[in-house]
Amino acid sequence: MQVTSPAGRDTPDPAPAPRWARWFVAVYLGLFVLCGVAGFEAWPLTGWRLFADARQARQPGFQAVTVDGAGRETPVPFRDLPAGYHGDVQVLKGFAGLTATRQAAVCQAWAAAVRDRGGEVAEVRIYQTVTDVSRRAGDRGTPPERTLRFTCRPGRPG
Amino acid sequence: MIPRRLEGWLFAPGDPRRLAAVRIGLGGLLAARLASGPYPELATQPPALFRPISFLRLLDRMPSPEAVAALQALALAAAVLATVGLLTRVTLPLAWLAALPLVAMTSSLGKVVHNDVLLLLCLVPLLPSPAGAAWSLDARQRPAAGRGPAFGWPVRTAMVVVAGAYCFSGLAKLLHAGPAWVTGGNLRWVLYAASDTQPHPNPYALFVADRPLLAHLVAAATLAVELGFPLVLWRPRLAWLLIPAVLAMHAGIGLTMHLNYWAMAATVLVVLVDWPALADRLRPTGRGEVPGPVPAEERR
Numbered sequence: 001m002q003v004t005s006p007a008g009r010d011t012p013d014p015a016p017a018p019r020w021a022r023w024f025v026a027v028y029l030g031l032f033v034l035c036g037v038a039g040f041e042a043w044p045l046t047g048w049r050l051f052a053d054a055r056q057a058r059q060p061g062f063q064a065v066t067v068d069g070a071g072r073e074t075p076v077p078f079r080d081l082p083a084g085y086h087g088d089v090q091v092l093k094g095f096a097g098l099t100a101t102r103q104a105a106v107c108q109a110w111a112a113a114v115r116d117r118g119g120e121v122a123e124v125r126i127y128q129t130v131t132d133v134s135r136r137a138g139d140r141g142t143p144p145e146r147t148l149r150f151t152c153r154p155g156r157p158g
Numbered sequence: 159m160i161p162r163r164l165e166g167w168l169f170a171p172g173d174p175r176r177l178a179a180v181r182i183g184l185g186g187l188l189a190a191r192l193a194s195g196p197y198p199e200l201a202t203q204p205p206a207l208f209r210p211i212s213f214l215r216l217l218d219r220m221p222s223p224e225a226v227a228a229l230q231a232l233a234l235a236a237a238v239l240a241t242v243g244l245l246t247r248v249t250l251p252l253a254w255l256a257a258l259p260l261v262a263m264t265s266s267l268g269k270v271v272h273n274d275v276l277l278l279l280c281l282v283p284l285l286p287s288p289a290g291a292a293w294s295l296d297a298r299q300r301p302a303a304g305r306g307p308a309f310g311w312p313v314r315t316a317m318v319v320v321a322g323a324y325c326f327s328g329l330a331k332l333l334h335a336g337p338a339w340v341t342g343g344n345l346r347w348v349l350y351a352a353s354d355t356q357p358h359p360n361p362y363a364l365f366v367a368d369r370p371l372l373a374h375l376v377a378a379a380t381l382a383v384e385l386g387f388p389l390v391l392w393r394p395r396l397a398w399l400l401i402p403a404v405l406a407m408h409a410g411i412g413l414t415m416h417l418n419y420w421a422m423a424a425t426v427l428v429v430l431v432d433w434p435a436l437a438d439r440l441r442p443t444g445r446g447e448v449p450g451p452v453p454a455e456e457r458r
Contacts, residue, residue, distance in 0.1 A: 017169040017307040021286075025168060025315050028282060032319060036326030039333070043212035043262065044278045046270055048326040054335035055347040083196035083264075084203025084220065090268025091207060105206030112204070133350035134343070139359035141350060 057134035062092035063146065066114050067123040074119065081113050095126060095150065104152055111154035126150040168318075172310025174303040175434040177284070178243070178293035180313050183428030184281050185241035185250065191274055191421055192234040192257055200263045201226040209268040213259075220263055233257045243294020251285045254278065273418070276323050276425045283315035316429045321388040323422075324404065328384030345377040346370060352415040363414035380407055390430060401430055 031045055039047035065073040078088040091106060098106065111121040129144035136142070205219035221229070233256030240250035261274045289312065290296040291303040303309070331339045338344060349367035353360040366373050383403045390400045408423040 017311055021308075021311055022165070022169065024286065025283065025311055029315065029318060032279065032322060036322055037329065039330060041211075041270060043265060043270065044258070044275050046272065046275055047330060048272065048323055049270075049330045049334070050272055050327045051348065052327075052330040052334040054338040054342055054344040055351070057343060057347050059347065059351060082202065083199040084201075084207060084267070087207060087209055087267025087269065090209060094268070102206060105204070109204035109206050131351070131354075133347050133354065136350070139353070139364060141354040 058130055058132045061089075061129045061131060061144070062095070062149075063127045063129050063144070064088065064092060064110060065125050065127070066111065066119060066121045067125060068120040069122050073125065074114075076110050076114060076124075077117075080117075085110070085113055092126065103150065104154070107152035108154040115156075121154065124152050124154060168314050169307055169311050170314075171305045171307050172313055173305055173434055174288070174292035174309045176432060177287065177289050177309045177313050178291070178297075179433035180280075180316060180429055181243070181246070181250065181284055181289040182241055182293060183433070184277060184284070184316075184425065185237055185253070187277055187421060187424050187428065188253060188257060188281065189234055189237035189241055191277065192230060192237055192260065195230075195260060195264065197226050197230050197260045197263055198223060200266075207267075209266055211265045211270065212262055214262050214266050220266065221259065226260070226263075229256050229260055233260060240289075243290040243296050246290025246294055246296050247288075250281070250289060254281050254285060273421045276320065276422050279319050279323070280316040280425055280429055283312040283319075287312035313429070317391060320426055320429050321391050324384045324387035328381050328387075331381060331384070340374060340377040340381055343370070343373075346373045349373070349414055356416060360414060360416070362410075366414065376410075379403075383407060397430055401426060 031042075034040065035042055035045040036048055039049060041047055064076045064078075066076055067073050076088070078085055095103060095106065107124040111124055114121050126149050127146040128149045129146050131141060131144035133141050201220050201223040203220045208217075208219050210217060220226075233253055236249045236253035236256060240246055240253050258278065261278060264274070265271045288303070288308050291300075291309065297303070335342075335344065346367045349360075349363040353363040353367070366376055383400060387400055387404065390397050404426055405423050408419045411417050411419060
Protein backbone atom coordinates (compact mmCIF):
# COMPACT_ATOMS: atom_id res chain seq x y z
CA MET A 1 0.00 0.00 0.00
CA GLN A 2 1.32 3.37 -0.93
CA VAL A 3 1.81 5.85 1.84
CA THR A 4 1.72 9.52 1.14
CA SER A 5 2.01 12.77 2.98
CA PRO A 6 -1.19 14.61 3.94
CA ALA A 7 -0.74 16.68 0.79
CA GLY A 8 -0.47 13.66 -1.45
CA ARG A 9 -3.00 13.67 -4.25
CA ASP A 10 -3.27 9.92 -4.22
CA THR A 11 -3.94 9.63 -0.53
CA PRO A 12 -5.40 6.17 -0.06
CA ASP A 13 -8.59 5.47 1.82
CA PRO A 14 -8.11 5.39 5.57
CA ALA A 15 -6.58 2.13 6.69
CA PRO A 16 -8.64 0.07 9.06
CA ALA A 17 -7.22 1.39 12.30
CA PRO A 18 -9.41 0.58 15.30
CA ARG A 19 -12.16 3.02 16.19
CA TRP A 20 -10.73 3.69 19.63
CA ALA A 21 -7.42 4.71 18.05
CA ARG A 22 -9.17 7.25 15.83
CA TRP A 23 -10.98 8.74 18.80
CA PHE A 24 -7.83 8.72 20.89
CA VAL A 25 -5.85 10.57 18.23
CA ALA A 26 -8.69 12.99 17.49
CA VAL A 27 -9.18 13.94 21.14
CA TYR A 28 -5.47 14.14 21.86
CA LEU A 29 -4.56 16.23 18.84
CA GLY A 30 -7.69 18.35 19.37
CA LEU A 31 -6.59 19.25 22.89
CA PHE A 32 -3.00 19.77 21.73
CA VAL A 33 -4.08 22.16 18.98
CA LEU A 34 -6.57 23.96 21.21
CA CYS A 35 -3.92 24.71 23.82
CA GLY A 36 -1.37 25.66 21.18
CA VAL A 37 -3.63 28.04 19.28
CA ALA A 38 -5.40 29.57 22.28
CA GLY A 39 -2.32 29.66 24.49
CA PHE A 40 -3.94 27.60 27.26
CA GLU A 41 -1.72 26.08 29.92
CA ALA A 42 -3.13 22.69 30.92
CA TRP A 43 0.20 21.10 31.68
CA PRO A 44 1.60 18.92 30.20
CA LEU A 45 -0.41 20.46 27.39
CA THR A 46 0.88 23.96 26.89
CA GLY A 47 0.51 27.18 24.92
CA TRP A 48 4.17 27.03 23.85
CA ARG A 49 4.99 30.57 24.95
CA LEU A 50 8.74 30.46 24.48
CA PHE A 51 10.28 33.95 24.31
CA ALA A 52 6.89 35.07 23.01
CA ASP A 53 6.97 38.64 24.30
CA ALA A 54 8.84 41.42 22.53
CA ARG A 55 11.46 42.76 24.91
CA GLN A 56 12.18 46.45 25.19
CA ALA A 57 15.58 47.96 25.87
CA ARG A 58 14.35 49.19 29.26
CA GLN A 59 13.55 46.04 31.16
CA PRO A 60 11.76 46.05 34.52
CA GLY A 61 12.80 43.55 37.12
CA PHE A 62 13.63 42.92 40.74
CA GLN A 63 16.76 42.27 42.70
CA ALA A 64 17.04 40.57 46.08
CA VAL A 65 20.07 41.29 48.24
CA THR A 66 21.18 40.26 51.66
CA VAL A 67 22.63 42.81 54.05
CA ASP A 68 25.23 41.84 56.63
CA GLY A 69 25.78 43.39 60.06
CA ALA A 70 28.05 46.06 58.59
CA GLY A 71 25.39 47.12 56.08
CA ARG A 72 27.10 45.58 53.05
CA GLU A 73 24.71 44.39 50.34
CA THR A 74 25.29 41.16 48.43
CA PRO A 75 22.93 39.92 45.70
CA VAL A 76 21.33 36.60 46.63
CA PRO A 77 23.27 34.09 44.48
CA PHE A 78 20.19 32.26 43.22
CA ARG A 79 22.04 30.44 40.40
CA ASP A 80 24.41 28.91 42.96
CA LEU A 81 21.61 27.77 45.28
CA PRO A 82 19.81 24.41 44.90
CA ALA A 83 17.33 24.02 42.05
CA GLY A 84 14.36 24.75 44.29
CA TYR A 85 15.52 28.37 44.57
CA HIS A 86 15.77 28.97 40.81
CA GLY A 87 12.30 30.42 40.47
CA ASP A 88 13.52 33.72 41.93
CA VAL A 89 12.38 35.85 38.96
CA GLN A 90 8.81 34.63 39.25
CA VAL A 91 8.75 34.75 43.07
CA LEU A 92 10.08 38.32 43.03
CA LYS A 93 7.61 39.36 40.35
CA GLY A 94 4.74 38.14 42.51
CA PHE A 95 6.22 39.14 45.86
CA ALA A 96 4.03 42.22 46.31
CA GLY A 97 0.92 40.08 45.95
CA LEU A 98 1.89 37.63 48.68
CA THR A 99 0.51 37.80 52.20
CA ALA A 100 2.83 39.29 54.82
CA THR A 101 3.30 35.84 56.32
CA ARG A 102 4.25 34.36 52.96
CA GLN A 103 6.61 37.27 52.24
CA ALA A 104 8.34 36.66 55.55
CA ALA A 105 8.58 32.93 54.78
CA VAL A 106 10.16 33.65 51.40
CA CYS A 107 12.72 35.99 52.98
CA GLN A 108 13.39 33.41 55.65
CA ALA A 109 13.98 30.72 53.03
CA TRP A 110 16.44 32.87 51.08
CA ALA A 111 18.25 33.98 54.23
CA ALA A 112 18.59 30.39 55.44
CA ALA A 113 20.02 29.30 52.10
CA VAL A 114 22.59 32.12 52.15
CA ARG A 115 23.50 31.35 55.77
CA ASP A 116 23.94 27.67 54.86
CA ARG A 117 26.64 28.85 52.44
CA GLY A 118 28.39 30.77 55.21
CA GLY A 119 26.87 34.17 54.50
CA GLU A 120 25.81 36.63 57.17
CA VAL A 121 22.26 37.90 56.82
CA ALA A 122 20.88 40.66 59.00
CA GLU A 123 18.34 41.80 56.47
CA VAL A 124 16.90 40.96 53.06
CA ARG A 125 16.09 43.83 50.73
CA ILE A 126 14.10 43.66 47.55
CA TYR A 127 14.63 46.35 44.95
CA GLN A 128 12.52 47.09 41.92
CA THR A 129 14.89 47.65 39.02
CA VAL A 130 14.84 49.11 35.55
CA THR A 131 17.73 48.03 33.38
CA ASP A 132 18.42 49.68 30.05
CA VAL A 133 20.30 46.90 28.29
CA SER A 134 21.03 49.15 25.32
CA ARG A 135 23.33 51.27 27.49
CA ARG A 136 26.59 49.38 27.43
CA ALA A 137 29.84 49.81 29.32
CA GLY A 138 32.17 47.63 27.31
CA ASP A 139 30.83 44.10 27.26
CA ARG A 140 28.51 44.72 30.18
CA GLY A 141 25.28 46.59 30.69
CA THR A 142 25.22 49.59 32.97
CA PRO A 143 23.85 49.02 36.49
CA PRO A 144 20.07 49.18 36.82
CA GLU A 145 18.11 52.01 38.43
CA ARG A 146 16.92 50.65 41.77
CA THR A 147 14.05 51.50 44.09
CA LEU A 148 13.80 49.79 47.47
CA ARG A 149 10.42 48.06 47.78
CA PHE A 150 10.65 45.62 50.68
CA THR A 151 12.86 44.99 53.67
CA CYS A 152 12.61 41.99 55.94
CA ARG A 153 14.65 40.85 58.89
CA PRO A 154 14.60 37.09 58.89
CA GLY A 155 15.29 35.53 62.26
CA ARG A 156 17.61 32.65 62.93
CA PRO A 157 15.85 29.33 63.43
CA GLY A 158 15.83 27.87 66.91
CA MET B 159 -13.53 14.06 13.50
CA ILE B 160 -10.28 14.52 11.51
CA PRO B 161 -10.14 15.86 7.95
CA ARG B 162 -10.23 12.89 5.59
CA ARG B 163 -6.90 13.52 3.90
CA LEU B 164 -5.15 13.94 7.23
CA GLU B 165 -6.92 10.85 8.55
CA GLY B 166 -5.76 8.83 5.56
CA TRP B 167 -2.19 9.82 6.26
CA LEU B 168 -2.37 9.40 10.05
CA PHE B 169 -3.90 5.93 9.96
CA ALA B 170 -2.07 4.44 7.01
CA PRO B 171 -0.06 1.30 7.80
CA GLY B 172 3.37 1.79 9.31
CA ASP B 173 6.58 -0.09 9.88
CA PRO B 174 6.83 -1.71 13.34
CA ARG B 175 10.57 -0.95 13.28
CA ARG B 176 9.87 2.77 12.96
CA LEU B 177 7.58 2.64 15.98
CA ALA B 178 10.22 0.61 17.81
CA ALA B 179 12.89 3.19 16.98
CA VAL B 180 10.73 5.96 18.41
CA ARG B 181 10.07 3.85 21.53
CA ILE B 182 13.78 3.20 22.01
CA GLY B 183 14.74 6.80 21.37
CA LEU B 184 12.10 8.45 23.51
CA GLY B 185 12.33 5.77 26.22
CA GLY B 186 16.10 6.18 26.38
CA LEU B 187 15.75 9.93 26.44
CA LEU B 188 13.21 9.74 29.25
CA ALA B 189 15.51 7.42 31.21
CA ALA B 190 18.43 9.83 30.75
CA ARG B 191 16.32 12.78 31.88
CA LEU B 192 14.99 10.87 34.88
CA ALA B 193 18.48 9.80 35.90
CA SER B 194 19.90 13.31 35.72
CA GLY B 195 16.94 15.48 36.73
CA PRO B 196 17.08 17.84 39.73
CA TYR B 197 14.16 16.14 41.49
CA PRO B 198 15.91 15.31 44.80
CA GLU B 199 17.04 18.95 45.07
CA LEU B 200 13.58 20.23 44.23
CA ALA B 201 12.08 18.00 46.91
CA THR B 202 13.98 19.97 49.56
CA GLN B 203 12.59 23.30 48.39
CA PRO B 204 11.15 25.43 51.24
CA PRO B 205 7.33 25.42 50.94
CA ALA B 206 7.23 29.24 50.66
CA LEU B 207 8.91 29.04 47.24
CA PHE B 208 6.54 26.40 45.83
CA ARG B 209 4.66 27.66 42.75
CA PRO B 210 2.75 24.53 41.70
CA ILE B 211 1.54 23.80 38.20
CA SER B 212 -1.34 21.62 37.06
CA PHE B 213 -2.17 18.70 39.38
CA LEU B 214 0.65 19.64 41.78
CA ARG B 215 -1.70 22.43 42.95
CA LEU B 216 -3.25 19.71 45.08
CA LEU B 217 -0.11 19.88 47.23
CA ASP B 218 1.08 22.74 49.41
CA ARG B 219 4.74 21.93 48.89
CA MET B 220 6.97 19.78 46.69
CA PRO B 221 6.57 16.03 47.25
CA SER B 222 8.75 14.73 50.05
CA PRO B 223 12.32 13.56 49.30
CA GLU B 224 11.28 10.00 50.15
CA ALA B 225 8.34 10.05 47.74
CA VAL B 226 10.48 11.62 45.04
CA ALA B 227 13.23 9.02 45.47
CA ALA B 228 10.72 6.18 45.18
CA LEU B 229 9.00 7.75 42.18
CA GLN B 230 12.30 8.45 40.44
CA ALA B 231 13.50 4.87 40.95
CA LEU B 232 10.20 3.48 39.68
CA ALA B 233 10.07 5.79 36.67
CA LEU B 234 13.69 5.19 35.75
CA ALA B 235 13.40 1.40 36.02
CA ALA B 236 10.22 1.40 33.97
CA ALA B 237 11.75 3.69 31.34
CA VAL B 238 14.79 1.43 30.97
CA LEU B 239 12.57 -1.65 30.65
CA ALA B 240 10.37 0.11 28.09
CA THR B 241 13.45 1.10 26.12
CA VAL B 242 14.67 -2.47 25.87
CA GLY B 243 11.09 -3.55 25.27
CA LEU B 244 10.34 -5.77 28.23
CA LEU B 245 6.63 -5.90 29.14
CA THR B 246 6.34 -2.77 27.03
CA ARG B 247 2.57 -2.51 27.29
CA VAL B 248 2.99 -2.05 31.04
CA THR B 249 6.39 -0.47 31.49
CA LEU B 250 6.00 2.37 28.99
CA PRO B 251 2.75 3.73 30.50
CA LEU B 252 4.18 3.18 33.98
CA ALA B 253 7.32 5.15 33.12
CA TRP B 254 5.23 7.99 31.69
CA LEU B 255 2.87 8.13 34.66
CA ALA B 256 5.67 8.04 37.22
CA ALA B 257 7.68 10.65 35.31
CA LEU B 258 4.76 13.05 35.07
CA PRO B 259 4.85 14.41 38.66
CA LEU B 260 8.65 14.56 38.59
CA VAL B 261 8.69 16.66 35.43
CA ALA B 262 5.84 18.76 36.82
CA MET B 263 8.12 19.61 39.75
CA THR B 264 10.56 21.30 37.39
CA SER B 265 7.75 23.55 36.16
CA SER B 266 6.59 24.35 39.69
CA LEU B 267 9.04 27.18 40.19
CA GLY B 268 6.75 29.74 38.60
CA LYS B 269 7.46 29.15 34.94
CA VAL B 270 6.67 26.35 32.49
CA VAL B 271 9.84 24.51 31.50
CA HIS B 272 9.21 23.22 27.99
CA ASN B 273 12.33 21.11 27.71
CA ASP B 274 10.77 17.79 28.73
CA VAL B 275 7.19 18.64 27.76
CA LEU B 276 7.68 17.75 24.11
CA LEU B 277 9.17 14.40 25.14
CA LEU B 278 6.18 13.64 27.38
CA LEU B 279 3.67 14.69 24.73
CA CYS B 280 5.35 12.62 22.01
CA LEU B 281 5.22 9.57 24.26
CA VAL B 282 1.44 9.83 24.72
CA PRO B 283 0.45 8.20 21.40
CA LEU B 284 2.89 5.36 22.09
CA LEU B 285 1.29 4.48 25.41
CA PRO B 286 -1.64 2.41 24.05
CA SER B 287 0.28 1.23 20.97
CA PRO B 288 2.10 -2.05 20.27
CA ALA B 289 5.44 -0.22 20.57
CA GLY B 290 7.20 -3.41 21.65
CA ALA B 291 6.32 -5.39 18.52
CA ALA B 292 9.81 -5.04 17.06
CA TRP B 293 13.35 -4.46 18.29
CA SER B 294 12.35 -5.50 21.81
CA LEU B 295 12.74 -8.32 24.29
CA ASP B 296 8.99 -8.84 24.02
CA ALA B 297 9.30 -9.44 20.27
CA ARG B 298 11.80 -12.26 20.73
CA GLN B 299 8.98 -14.52 21.86
CA ARG B 300 6.71 -13.71 18.92
CA PRO B 301 6.78 -13.97 15.15
CA ALA B 302 8.12 -10.86 13.43
CA ALA B 303 5.43 -8.21 12.89
CA GLY B 304 4.84 -6.83 9.41
CA ARG B 305 3.60 -3.41 8.36
CA GLY B 306 0.17 -2.62 9.70
CA PRO B 307 -2.20 0.15 10.71
CA ALA B 308 -1.35 -0.27 14.38
CA PHE B 309 2.25 0.84 13.78
CA GLY B 310 1.63 3.98 11.76
CA TRP B 311 -0.58 6.34 13.73
CA PRO B 312 1.47 6.47 16.96
CA VAL B 313 4.55 7.70 15.08
CA ARG B 314 2.62 10.08 12.85
CA THR B 315 0.72 11.53 15.82
CA ALA B 316 4.05 12.17 17.54
CA MET B 317 5.28 13.82 14.33
CA VAL B 318 2.27 16.14 14.34
CA VAL B 319 3.02 17.01 17.97
CA VAL B 320 6.64 17.90 17.19
CA ALA B 321 5.66 19.99 14.18
CA GLY B 322 2.86 21.65 16.13
CA ALA B 323 5.08 22.51 19.08
CA TYR B 324 7.38 24.63 16.93
CA CYS B 325 4.57 26.10 14.89
CA PHE B 326 2.62 27.13 18.01
CA SER B 327 5.79 28.57 19.49
CA GLY B 328 6.11 30.78 16.41
CA LEU B 329 2.41 31.57 16.50
CA ALA B 330 2.67 32.68 20.14
CA LYS B 331 5.41 35.12 19.14
CA LEU B 332 3.23 36.57 16.43
CA LEU B 333 0.17 36.81 18.67
CA HIS B 334 1.94 38.32 21.68
CA ALA B 335 4.66 40.42 20.09
CA GLY B 336 3.58 40.75 16.47
CA PRO B 337 6.05 41.72 13.75
CA ALA B 338 8.04 43.64 16.39
CA TRP B 339 9.51 40.30 17.42
CA VAL B 340 11.52 40.54 14.20
CA THR B 341 11.50 44.20 13.25
CA GLY B 342 12.11 45.65 16.71
CA GLY B 343 15.19 45.35 18.89
CA ASN B 344 13.66 42.39 20.73
CA LEU B 345 16.36 39.81 20.02
CA ARG B 346 19.18 42.27 20.69
CA TRP B 347 17.72 43.15 24.09
CA VAL B 348 17.12 39.48 24.93
CA LEU B 349 20.72 38.63 24.08
CA TYR B 350 22.21 41.60 25.93
CA ALA B 351 20.16 40.72 28.99
CA ALA B 352 21.18 37.06 28.73
CA SER B 353 24.85 37.97 28.47
CA ASP B 354 24.63 40.39 31.39
CA THR B 355 23.20 37.74 33.70
CA GLN B 356 26.03 35.30 32.96
CA PRO B 357 29.21 35.32 35.09
CA HIS B 358 31.26 36.38 32.06
CA PRO B 359 30.15 38.32 28.96
CA ASN B 360 28.90 35.89 26.35
CA PRO B 361 30.79 36.47 23.07
CA TYR B 362 28.18 34.70 20.93
CA ALA B 363 25.28 36.67 22.36
CA LEU B 364 27.19 39.93 22.03
CA PHE B 365 28.26 39.13 18.46
CA VAL B 366 24.62 39.01 17.38
CA ALA B 367 23.33 41.73 19.70
CA ASP B 368 25.98 44.21 18.56
CA ARG B 369 24.85 43.81 14.93
CA PRO B 370 21.26 44.99 14.51
CA LEU B 371 20.88 43.67 10.96
CA LEU B 372 22.18 40.24 11.96
CA ALA B 373 19.82 40.21 14.95
CA HIS B 374 16.85 40.95 12.67
CA LEU B 375 17.93 38.18 10.29
CA VAL B 376 18.31 35.65 13.11
CA ALA B 377 14.90 36.62 14.50
CA ALA B 378 13.28 36.35 11.07
CA ALA B 379 14.91 32.97 10.44
CA THR B 380 13.77 31.71 13.85
CA LEU B 381 10.19 32.72 13.21
CA ALA B 382 10.24 31.30 9.68
CA VAL B 383 11.61 27.95 10.85
CA GLU B 384 9.10 27.69 13.69
CA LEU B 385 6.06 28.67 11.66
CA GLY B 386 7.19 26.62 8.68
CA PHE B 387 8.08 23.49 10.61
CA PRO B 388 4.79 21.65 9.84
CA LEU B 389 5.85 21.67 6.19
CA VAL B 390 8.02 18.72 7.12
CA LEU B 391 4.83 16.67 7.32
CA TRP B 392 3.65 17.74 3.88
CA ARG B 393 7.00 17.66 2.13
CA PRO B 394 9.21 15.10 3.88
CA ARG B 395 12.27 16.16 1.89
CA LEU B 396 12.15 19.49 3.73
CA ALA B 397 13.32 17.55 6.77
CA TRP B 398 16.80 17.93 5.36
CA LEU B 399 16.44 21.68 5.81
CA LEU B 400 14.12 22.08 8.77
CA ILE B 401 15.58 19.53 11.19
CA PRO B 402 19.12 20.95 10.97
CA ALA B 403 17.62 24.44 11.24
CA VAL B 404 15.83 23.56 14.47
CA LEU B 405 18.93 21.86 15.85
CA ALA B 406 20.95 24.95 14.96
CA MET B 407 18.35 27.11 16.70
CA HIS B 408 18.65 25.09 19.90
CA ALA B 409 22.43 25.12 19.66
CA GLY B 410 22.33 28.89 19.22
CA ILE B 411 20.09 29.30 22.26
CA GLY B 412 22.49 27.11 24.23
CA LEU B 413 25.55 29.05 23.14
CA THR B 414 24.12 32.52 23.64
CA MET B 415 21.74 32.14 26.54
CA HIS B 416 23.04 28.99 28.25
CA LEU B 417 19.54 27.51 28.12
CA ASN B 418 19.71 23.79 27.65
CA TYR B 419 17.04 22.46 25.30
CA TRP B 420 18.87 19.31 24.29
CA ALA B 421 15.99 17.04 25.29
CA MET B 422 13.67 18.93 22.96
CA ALA B 423 16.19 18.78 20.10
CA ALA B 424 16.76 15.07 20.70
CA THR B 425 13.01 14.46 20.64
CA VAL B 426 12.83 16.10 17.21
CA LEU B 427 15.57 13.80 15.92
CA VAL B 428 14.05 10.66 17.40
CA VAL B 429 10.56 11.31 16.06
CA LEU B 430 11.20 12.86 12.66
CA VAL B 431 14.12 10.83 11.37
CA ASP B 432 13.19 7.51 9.80
CA TRP B 433 15.79 5.43 11.60
CA PRO B 434 14.97 2.07 9.96
CA ALA B 435 15.31 3.70 6.54
CA LEU B 436 18.61 5.18 7.62
CA ALA B 437 19.76 1.76 8.79
CA ASP B 438 18.67 0.24 5.48
CA ARG B 439 20.52 2.91 3.57
CA LEU B 440 23.72 2.41 5.56
CA ARG B 441 23.40 -1.37 5.26
CA PRO B 442 21.92 -2.19 1.83
CA THR B 443 19.85 -5.34 1.85
CA GLY B 444 20.70 -6.23 -1.72
CA ARG B 445 17.06 -6.83 -2.49
CA GLY B 446 16.96 -4.04 -5.01
CA GLU B 447 14.85 -1.87 -2.77
CA VAL B 448 15.64 1.81 -3.09
CA PRO B 449 15.03 3.67 0.15
CA GLY B 450 13.56 7.15 0.04
CA PRO B 451 15.00 10.22 1.68
CA VAL B 452 16.20 9.24 5.11
CA PRO B 453 14.44 11.82 7.25
CA ALA B 454 11.23 11.27 5.34
CA GLU B 455 8.33 9.88 7.24
CA GLU B 456 7.67 6.91 5.00
CA ARG B 457 9.23 5.33 1.97
CA ARG B 458 7.22 5.02 -1.18
